[in-house]
Amino acid sequence: MRLDKLEIYLNQLLNIAHFRDYCPNGLQVEGRSEVHHLVSSVTASLDFIQAAIEAGADALLVHHGYFWRGEDPCLVGRKHRRIARLIAHDVGLLSYHLPLDAHPELGNNAQLAHKLGLVETGRFGDQNIAMHGTLSPDMQNVKGLRMNIERALGREPLVIGEDSKTVTRIAWCTGGAQDYFDEAIRLGVDAFITGEISERTVHDARESGVAFIAAGHHATERYGVQALGEHIAQKFGITHQFIDIDSPV
Structure with missing residues (x-):
């Protein structure tokens, strides 16, 4: 499936235009154009990115992505290491925050x-x-x-x-x-x-x-992104894998 078509579908499914959010929803980091293996998690941490790359991900789907309101916009430190890893491996990042909280079935x-x-x-x-x-x-x-x-x-x-x-x-x-x-x-x-x-x-x-x-x-918040990933896999005939990077919070 094409990454741009996947983003369009997700943006419409989750009705992102309806929400005032603290971060951009949709495609946050562009990757390879074709998506065959989608890997999801709650948060786009470096540990998750590395695990997803090792799992052969073409694109990542998360609830907590990047570019939060009020944060330092510079690509330095942890933010640089995360995004640099995505770009180096040509892996896209799709992130949905409030729209994923709210969806009546998959949220x-x-x-x-x-x-x-x-x-x-x-x-x-x-x-x-x-x-x-x-x-x-x-x-x-x-x-x-x-x-x-x-x-x-x-x-x-x-x-x-x-x-x-x-x-x-x-x-x-x-x-x-x-x-x-x-x-x-x-x-x-x-x-x-x-x-x-x-x-x-x-x-x-x-x-x-x-x-x-x-x-x-x-x-x-482990369950919405899993349900969304499975929905995408079934609808478009791609594979989906959820990787749980545990957090005590």
Whole structure:
């Protein structure tokens, strides 16, 4: 498949023109024109780039790419080493941030819901990326929810809230979405899941009585890019491989 055609398809599928983002979405580094083997990961780190090159990647697909708002634009240090490796091996980099969080089927939030057995009933937050809804009967308290997250994501979440607290309504947003917690509280949910937690959020959770669950930025955002890569592979008859470069955050 041609790289330019793949970018056009992804840009339309993820409706990137709809989003105000902190980075460019789409093709960030041009590579070889034909894509036969697409390799995905959460973040375009140097470790991932090297692993993908060794796996025979023609193009990379990530959630966290480059050129973030406010960062030094100069191609020096770590940024130079990463981009130089891509260019030297003629490997393209496609990156989708908020559009991948928000997609109703392939997105990070939709895929996390599927992984945890959550049912979306609505959206909230900036650009309607975050979700709220209900959970399955076997997770009717914080303990059940915590245990399910640990099983599904393979890591113990940090929980601010009592295990015995009943949970009937829940909100979630993958990654670093702790700033949506106040809005989740106003929605009347019993618990909120995201990736990271801030110091002030501990007190907000204790004082509001709404459980806050930090399940890992990386851990909650592994699934959207995998689903998107598999979708591309099936639709266009190319191969896709996900490489997980673990992060404790």
